[in-house]
Amino acid sequence: MSDLLASIGDVLGYGAQPSDDVSIVVGSLKISGWTEVQIRCGVEIMPWAADLIATEWQPGSQTDVTINEGDACQIYIGSDLVLTGYVVTIDREMTPDSHAVHVAVASKSIDLVDSAAEIATYQLNSMNALAIIRKLAATAGISVYPVAGAGSVDIQVFSIILSETAYEAIERVCRLANCLFYDRPDGNIALAPVGITVIPSAFAQGRNVEAARVRASQAGRFASIQAIIQTPLVLTQPPASNDYVSEFAAKTAPVNAVGYDNGISRPWRRMLVPVESGDDGNYDYARRRVQWEASRRYGRSQVIELTCDGWRDNSGSLWSPNTIAQVSLPALKRDGIEWLITELVFRRDEGGTHCDVTLMPPEAMVPEPILLPMQANEGMRAINSNNAAPLPGGL
CATH class of the missing domain: 2.30.300.10 (Baseplate protein-like domain - beta roll fold)
Known part of the structure; x- marks a missing residue:
């Protein structure tokens, strides 16, 4: 009876389990039957990568097909697309008893990771983060899809560093925008907040x-992380007393930027970070930075x-x-x-x-916050917010 019910379920569609058969599509060919598979992906992994191994690679069989390094390809698990990119390396082996092939694949973002960031101008003005990232990714034929408004931060001036890769430039933009960027199964990249x-x-x-x-x-964690002012006056003016520590703390107290880790019980475990040049008079960035330090160190x-x-x-x-x-x-x-x-x-x-x-x-x-290169006024923010209309589709 159970077999009959299973058969009925398969016919009607509600009893079927998704297939976990792994296949690679190269051109019009779909190749499966891999004996070993490893597909690696993650938030901080770019490009996503896959290794496929087939043994007993016999002439005349269905697996006797030509895959060349550099071929565009897609990898599926069942009917689910998991990686879109290129064949990077092929290793073929032969022994008296068997043949084997090992195919290494990387997602399309490998060209962002390896190649220099080259655009028409090395300085981008009056754009939001999403528009800048789209411009950088387009050089490798990659689209960018935002999630939950990620990348909407306006950046008045952004300069590409000569010789840096597109990945490195995008990483800096994402820190300004306080969002993550990572591969999508279709070979494009996503901008998203943490935990979607x-x-x-x-x-x-x-x-x-x-x-x-x-x-x-508790390695690398501190009970408190404080932002301090590093000016010649603070660093060189003789203290009014022999208590250098208290004097120094008093002079930097107006910053009022301290992050705490309640999991550290030893109060003398303190870390000092400098207030960066360009922070506003309220030291808003310094406060975000110290809290990020405490939270990130706990998280890691x-x-x-x-x-x-x-x-x-x-x-x-x-x-x-x-x-x-x-x-x-x-x-x-x-x-x-x-x-x-x-x-x-x-x-x-x-x-x-x-x-x-x-x-x-x-x-x-959570990405490390960094200061915007130039603070945009409210009028510029209103204009720039329309610089990157969303692409159709998305995650």
């Missing part, structure tokens, strides 16, 4: 987690690395980076938390199908 969706009951001990490791550390000190028994969540969707996932690992003292998926490795080998997942608190991925 939440997956309930994503990873749970005893259900889909095969192994896990939790790291909690807390890590979960786990191995999941499948590539999909409960809804049948593939796991994806920049997603908040609910995690339950009571044996490792992490139960009911919601952390960010920062990196994924979809892999298949002789041991079966697995997904290696790295998660951190969302604070770990």
Whole structure:
């Protein structure tokens, strides 16, 4: 009876499970049957990459097709597109008993990472962040899709540094815009805030987690992080007393920029960061900077690395980076938390199908704030906000 019900379900469509068969499409050819697969993607990984290995590469079989380095390609898991890019390297091996081929693929953003940022002018004026990034990405034939208004910050002047790559220039723009940028499966890139969706009951001990490791550390963390004024007057004027520390603290007190990490109980663990030239009279940037330092250092000190028994969540969707996932690992003292998926490795080998997942608190991925090159007035902001109309589609 169960077999009959399964057959009926397959016919009607509600009983089918998404396929996890991995294939690569090169031109009009679709090649599957890979014996080993590793697809790596993440918030801080660019380009996304894949390694595909097939053994017993026999002449005359369906796998005896020509793949050349440099070929444009797409990689699918079942019917889901996961990577669009180029064949980077092909290794072919032969032994008396077998043949094998190893294909390495990188997403289209490899050209942003490797190539110099070359545009008609090395200074861009009166544009918002999204428009600048689109201009840089267009040199590699890549489109940019914003999520939740990411990239709307107006930048009056932005200069490309001669010899820097397009990736490096985009990274600086994203710091100004306070957003992340990362690959999309279609080969384009996304601009997004940290944590765009939440997956309930994503990873749970005893259900889909095969192994896990939790790291909690106080390395590199400080009880307080304070912004200080570094001017010749502050640094060279003799103090009124022998208490240099108190005198110095008093002179820099007007900045009133201190970030705290309540997880550090030793108050003498302090860090000082300079107030940057160009900060406004209210020291707004200094306050954001010290809080970012405290939050980022905490976030990077807390890590979960786990191995999941499948590539999909409960809804049948593939796991994806920049997603908040609910995690339950009571044996490792992490139960009911919601952390960010920062990196994924979809892999298949002789041991079966697995997904290696790295998660951190969302604070770990917030970009470092930097000062705008030139503060735009309200009139310029109103004009510039229309410089980058959204492209059709999106995530």
